[in-house]
Amino acid sequence: MSAGRFVGQSVQRVEDPRLLTGHGRYVDDVTVPGMLHCAFVRSDVARGSIVRVDASAARALEGVVAVLTADDLNGHAGSMQPTILLTMAGAPLRPIAGGDVRFVGEPVALVVAESRYVAEDAAELVDVEIDPDRAVVDVERALDDDAPLVHPELDSNVGAEMAFPIAPELQALLDGPDAAHVVRRSFRQHRHTPVPMETRGIVAQYAAASGELRVWMSTQNPHEAKHAIARVTGVPAHLVRVRGHDVGGGFGQKFFTPREELTVALAARRLGRALKWIEDRRENLIASNHARTDIGHCTFALDEGGRLLGSYFDHIEDSGSFPIGATGGAGALVGMLFTGPYRCPLASMRTRSVWTNTCGRGAYRGPWMFETVAREQMVDAVAREIGVDPLEWRRRNVVATSDLPYTLPTGMPLEHVSPAETLEQAVGIIGYDAFRVEQVRAWRDEGRLLGIGIGLYVEPSTGMMDPMGTETAVVRVDPSGRVTVALGTGSHGQGIETTMAQVVAEELGIELDDVTIVQGDSAVTAYGRGTGGSGTAVIAGNSCRLACAEVRAKAVDIAAHLMEAAPEDLEIAGGQIAVRGTPARAVSWPEVARVAHLETARLPAGMAVGLEATATFKAPPFSWSNACHVCTVEVDRATGVVRILRYVVSEDCGVMINPMIVEGQVAGGVVQGIGGTLYEHFVYDDDGNPLTTTFMDYLLPTAAEVPVIEYGHVETPSATPGGHKGMGEGGAIGSPPAVFNAVADALALAGASIDHTPLGPDTILTALNRRSPRNPSPRDLA
Amino acid sequence: MPQIEMTVNGERRRATVEARLTLADFLRDECALTGTHLGCEHGVCGACTVLLDGDAVRSCLVFAVQAAGAHVTTIEGIGGEDGSLSAVQEAFRAEHGLQCGFCTPGFIVSVTAFLRDNPHPSDTEIREALSGNLCRCTGYQGIIRAVQRAAQS
Numbered sequence: 009m010s011a012g013r014f015v016g017q018s019v020q021r022v023e024d025p026r027l028l029t030g031h032g033r034y035v036d037d038v039t040v041p042g043m044l045h046c047a048f049v050r051s052d053v054a055r056g057s058i059v060r061v062d063a064s065a066a067r068a069l070e071g072v073v074a075v076l077t078a079d080d081l082n083g084h085a086g087s088m089q090p091t092i093l094l095t096m097a098g099a100p101l102r103p104i105a106g107g108d109v110r111f112v113g114e115p116v117a118l119v120v121a122e123s124r125y126v127a128e129d130a131a132e133l134v135d136v137e138i139d140p141d142r143a144v145v146d147v148e149r150a151l152d153d154d155a156p157l158v159h160p161e162l163d164s165n166v167g168a169e170m171a172f173p174i175a176p177e178l179q180a181l182l183d184g185p186d187a188a189h190v191v192r193r194s195f196r197q198h199r200h201t202p203v204p205m206e207t208r209g210i211v212a213q214y215a216a217a218s219g220e221l222r223v224w225m226s227t228q229n230p231h232e233a234k235h236a237i238a239r240v241t242g243v244p245a246h247l248v249r250v251r252g253h254d255v256g257g258g259f260g261q262k263f264f265t266p267r268e269e270l271t272v273a274l275a276a277r278r279l280g281r282a283l284k285w286i287e288d289r290r291e292n293l294i295a296s297n298h299a300r301t302d303i304g305h306c307t308f309a310l311d312e313g314g315r316l317l318g319s320y321f322d323h324i325e326d327s328g329s330f331p332i333g334a335t336g337g338a339g340a341l342v343g344m345l346f347t348g349p350y351r352c353p354l355a356s357m358r359t360r361s362v363w364t365n366t367c368g369r370g371a372y373r374g375p376w377m378f379e380t381v382a383r384e385q386m387v388d389a390v391a392r393e394i395g396v397d398p399l400e401w402r403r404r405n406v407v408a409t410s411d412l413p414y415t416l417p418t419g420m421p422l423e424h425v426s427p428a429e430t431l432e433q434a435v436g437i438i439g440y441d442a443f444r445v446e447q448v449r450a451w452r453d454e455g456r457l458l459g460i461g462i463g464l465y466v467e468p469s470t471g472m473m474d475p476m477g478t479e480t481a482v483v484r485v486d487p488s489g490r491v492t493v494a495l496g497t498g499s500h501g502q503g504i505e506t507t508m509a510q511v512v513a514e515e516l517g518i519e520l521d522d523v524t525i526v527q528g529d530s531a532v533t534a535y536g537r538g539t540g541g542s543g544t545a546v547i548a549g550n551s552c553r554l555a556c557a558e559v560r561a562k563a564v565d566i567a568a569h570l571m572e573a574a575p576e577d578l579e580i581a582g583g584q585i586a587v588r589g590t591p592a593r594a595v596s597w598p599e600v601a602r603v604a605h606l607e608t609a610r611l612p613a614g615m616a617v618g619l620e621a622t623a624t625f626k627a628p629p630f631s632w633s634n635a636c637h638v639c640t641v642e643v644d645r646a647t648g649v650v651r652i653l654r655y656v657v658s659e660d661c662g663v664m665i666n667p668m669i670v671e672g673q674v675a676g677g678v679v680q681g682i683g684g685t686l687y688e689h690f691v692y693d694d695d696g697n698p699l700t701t702t703f704m705d706y707l708l709p710t711a712a713e714v715p716v717i718e719y720g721h722v723e724t725p726s727a728t729p730g731g732h733k734g735m736g737e738g739g740a741i742g743s744p745p746a747v748f749n750a751v752a753d754a755l756a757l758a759g760a761s762i763d764h765t766p767l768g769p770d771t772i773l774t775a776l777n778r779r780s781p782r783n784p785s786p787r788d789l790a
Numbered sequence: 791m792p793q794i795e796m797t798v799n800g801e802r803r804r805a806t807v808e809a810r811l812t813l814a815d816f817l818r819d820e821c822a823l824t825g826t827h828l829g830c831e832h833g834v835c836g837a838c839t840v841l842l843d844g845d846a847v848r849s850c851l852v853f854a855v856q857a858a859g860a861h862v863t864t865i866e867g868i869g870g871e872d873g874s875l876s877a878v879q880e881a882f883r884a885e886h887g888l889q890c891g892f893c894t895p896g897f898i899v900s901v902t903a904f905l906r907d908n909p910h911p912s913d914t915e916i917r918e919a920l921s922g923n924l925c926r927c928t929g930y931q932g933i934i935r936a937v938q939r940a941a942q943s
Contacts, residue, residue, distance in 0.1 A: 020883055027891030028879040028898060030825015030865035037824035125810065205829045205837060205926045206892040256827070256892025257926050289830040501890030501927045672886045672928060679929030703834035703924070711920035711930040739929075 014510040018668035032254040035209040038224040046285035047127035049117035051109035054143035054365040054696025062135040071126035078106025086239040090264040098334035103271040110329040113295035143365040143696035147326040158363035171358035178354040181318035187309035196764035199301040200688040206256020207292040212273040213282035228258040228498040229538025234530040236265040241277040252528030255500035260371030263540040297370025301326035304382035318354040321346040328368035335361035336369030338376035344418040345379040349427035350405040355417035374737035380465040384745035430636040433720040434658035459754025463637040463746035469542035469734020470627035477627040480534035481551035485619040487605040489598030495527040496536015515556035517580035542734025551625040558621035567595040569612040633733035635659040637742035641750040648769030658720035661735035677739020683709040685747040794858040799867030816854035825865035836923035839896040846903040865895035887936035889927030
């Protein structure tokens with residue numbers, strides 16, 4: 009598909025000038041008259057009974073307006089579950105801990121004061137006494153029969169469980185007699201967390217006279233926030249307005265509306281005041297949602313040639329105590345996607361979401377990505393076990409174009425994908441075979457541990473559940489001919505004001521500068537799905553396309569009437585509507601707009617005044633994108649430090665709207681995945697005390713560590729009108745197993761193996777020290 | 791409470807402040823210069839970086855009273871008064887060196903000081919210079935390219 013005037017072009021971002029000059033407007037930049045400041049008092053015990061919350065000293069401090077506890081707020085709160093999950097069972101969410109605490113960081117009181125400084129002073133004066141009890145910190149221990157219940161109201165620590173039956177043919181494969189090889193491995197992914205650079209925050213202003221609740225919030229999803237806040241506060245939804253303005257990253261953490269925002273909105277309603285709460289970094293690390301804590305037990309049954317015949321996957325995800333969403337996880341999707349881009353006739357799975365006395369789990373860029381982590385790490389383990397190169401194993405098993413449409417063994421239909429092509433493109437760019445030669449030489453001659461790893465996956469974007477697949481665009485042409493587009497999205501770094509303007513300018517044949525995208529405001533946009541789940545290009549993009557088609561058709565009818573030409577003889581190009589082949593016979597876009605609004609007597613008889621359209625696009629359940637990540641690493645045998653040498657991503661997201669932005673999304677995801685695999689680790693001790701509560705302990709990757717990322721593109725259009733596919737999460741899905749596999753590949757030279765992350769120096773050195781003494785040393789090979 | 795006076799982006803500012811007020815909060819709340827962002831408030835992320843008498847400092851770790859008498863430049867003072875972008879800002883835009891934009895003011899200020907002191911840095915020097923600022927969106931790819939580009943311009 010050839011690039012358009014704007015679609016397919018790496019145009020510079022509309023957002024950048026304001027953000028580069030300090031003129032963005034983030035939630036902490038919002039000030040309203042009479043605004044008070046909030047600070048939470050939080051539990052420093054993971055599990056225990058609240059003996060006393062004495063706020064008398066805090067209330068006596070000058071400048072303190074209120075100290076609110078569970079008794080003041082919880083009885084007034086409606087359901088805190090996200091709209092999409094209202095009917096699902098989940099953790100018993102609550103604004104403020106009452107009676108007991110269930111993780112370190114759980115709010116036990118909310119201080120409201122005239123300044124942030126005073127609010128924090130007062131928070132320290134609140135006297136909280138908690139009688140500690142044995143905490144459930146380890147997710148496998150939580151499954152023990154004698155484990156204490158994280159939620160005493162529930163009868164189990166298993167929040168959700170889903171299992172597919174095992175067909176007799178599959179059982180025979182897994183048990184051995186019908187397969188040449190049966191390989192079993194378990195993998196553990198450690199706890200980490202999204203860490204947007206802007207923490208969460210809210211300004212909530214209740215206007216008693218009008219009954220309105222005006223909210224400014226760092227959110228990916230203003231309409232969901234509006235409805236969640238309406239439910240929790242009891243303010244009717246049409247009187248709640250949520251504005252996002254600029255949002256400093258989210259990565260899933262700001263998709264649903266978290267506990268603290270709901271609590272502050274409720275407090276604003278109860279007090280009848282304007283309240284601001286800006287999360288601090290310690291709060292963000294210990295009490296915003298965590299992610300990625302998974303265990304997978306994998307079994308592959310294969311034939312003599314290593315072809316996959318059957319698979320079983322047993323998955324446990326740690327939901328923490330109060331996850332965002334029913335369990336905070338994606339267990340069912342993890343299990344259903346486990347066989348991914350490989351042919352596999354028979355498969356089954358079980359997945360369990362388990363409560364622990366830790367911070368709740370929530371969405372983080374590809375919430376289901378453990379399917380790719382477990383599978384891709386399993387593929388390399390299997391290949392090593394049966395003596396086949398991991399690339400060769402993938403070539404034998406990958407779904408080829410000729411296999412499409414291919415139905416996954418769990419029933420999901422795979423089409424318009426190119427996993428085999430991205431695999432070949434990626435290994436071609438990195439020079440896989442030459443690296444294998446160099447790897448052997450470096451080990452033999454110098455004793456250096458080099459490794460190469462692949463992460464291959466298909467990514468299900470767009471939405472399977474209402475309203476995740478639907479967006480509405482309102483395209484308005486004003487009397488000057490300029491265009492304003494309203495979208496229900498909540499851009500938080502994706503550049504939606506740019507990419508959607510590209511789509512609209514393309515469709516209407518006008519300039520990019522003539523289009524403004526308005527979004528992130530529940531009052532001036534139609535109800536929409538927000539920004540998340542890699543959905544904007546397909547869903548919002550096509551809602552824009554549909555609305556533009558209506559506007560264009562009306563504009564052509566007006567122009568045809570003005571020129572006394574037939575509509576079918578006209579074309580739109582270069583800001584005007586002209587008779588095809590006779591560009592001199594044309595009406596400019598501003599003239600059409602002026603007639604539509606201001607010279608309505610010149611409109612065709614019976615035509616409605618104005619030039620605007622509202623259109624809703626509902627996406628098909630899946631718009632699969634796919635990618636292959638390949639990287640090379642060196643493992644320092646003395647220090648255990650992993651250095652990434654090269655990093656290649658071959659991506660197929662269909663038709664790209666803005667390749668620069670696509671590559672930016674890939675890069676951001678890849679580096680989050682690298683950070684998550686090598687550096688980032690949220691640590692609890694055995695009693696559930698968090699140990700990584702600052703950026704000195706929770707280590708994010710910096711510019712000094714990251715590799716230069718090299719990109720390849722394959723373009724297989726989706727079946728939706730623009731041919732786009734969602735890709736915002738993929739970078740963070742493919743990178744963890746690619747890095748893990750490269751490190752495992754390097755360690756295998758020394759006879760060492762790994763089965764868990766993070767791959768910090770301690771893990772690497774432990775693995776090297778544990779290796780079998782019979783493994784060859786460089787001297788033996790020489 | 792102490793009275794202080796300083797020059798911020800060329801304008802003289804006077805205020806009576808609590809001794810514990812950070813320079814970052816002074817700039818954001820007293821001066822309404824909200825381009826200086828707070829990402830960690832413990833001196834690691836670099837989002838709050840400003841120039842204090844020309845040196846790039848973390849304004850979350852400096853008290854406003856410590857900046858009394860100083861010349862402070864914030865992100866709002868880096869570009870032209872007409873809204874035009876500096877060479878560093880232009881390079882960040884051209885190379886997609888920002889996404890959500892929250893860390894961006896700190897990077898722009900840090901890089902502006904870095905390239906003033908080292909106009910022709912090596913790639914290693916660029917990466918070391920950037921390592922005191924955290925970005926979560928870009929994977930640093932566009933940021934590193936932007937510094938290379940700005941150094942060549």
